Amino acid sequence: MLRLTRRRMVQLTGLGAAAIGLMLSIPAIGFLLSPLFQKTRETWVRVGALPDLTVDQPKPITLKVPSGEAYDTTPVDRIAYLVRKSDGATLVLTNTCSHMQCDVHFDPTLQQFLCPCHGGLYDVHGNNIGGPPPSPLPQWVHRLEPDPQTGQTILFVKNAYDESI
Numbered sequence: 001m002l003r004l005t006r007r008r009m010v011q012l013t014g015l016g017a018a019a020i021g022l023m024l025s026i027p028a029i030g031f032l033l034s035p036l037f038q039k040t041r042e043t044w045v046r047v048g049a050l051p052d053l054t055v056d057q058p059k060p061i062t063l064k065v066p067s068g069e070a071y072d073t074t075p076v077d078r079i080a081y082l083v084r085k086s087d088g089a090t091l092v093l094t095n096t097c098s099h100m101q102c103d104v105h106f107d108p109t110l111q112q113f114l115c116p117c118h119g120g121l122y123d124v125h126g127n128n129i130g131g132p133p134p135s136p137l138p139q140w141v142h143r144l145e146p147d148p149q150t151g152q153t154i155l156f157v158k159n160a161y162d163e164s165i
């Protein structure tokens with residue numbers, strides 16, 4: 001026959017309380033850790049009518065796009081450069097250097113994007129042509145659609161870089 005001493009009873013009660021406490025804390029732990037496992041939220045943003053662009057003349061614009069970080073849907077300002085290529089294609093370049101993510105700017109005199117951090121250089125299409133950048137400027141995923149009422153070309157941007165480039 002099993003003898004249940006007072007000490008044993010206190011130990012079992014403590015173990016039971018600990019098990020219940022652990023089970024009750026699982027949802028809270030899951031809630032706290034879930035942002036670590038959540039994919040970024042990608043969303044399309046209507047930027048507006050595509051402005052007139054001159055071939056190979058990058059035009060800066062400010063995008064208001066959600067950061068895409070977990071639950072944060074607050075739009076943040078991001079500088080982008082619109083570029084019309086001679087074949088009619090439109091690029092939406094980020095101003096983020098592919099080396100260590102410093103902000104680049106376009107110098108109209110040199111006709112190049114310059115990175116102030118380590119002297120990275122990019123041509124008007126965002127191709128890396130000098131310095132340490134290992135790859136071209138990232139581009140925003142975008143699409144162009146005609147507005148059925150005004151006939152204008154509307155630019156939409158996704159809060160994500162185009163990984164295929």
Ligand code: FES
Nearest residue numbers: 097099100115120
């Ligand atoms: S961060 Fe641009 S060259 Fe290093």
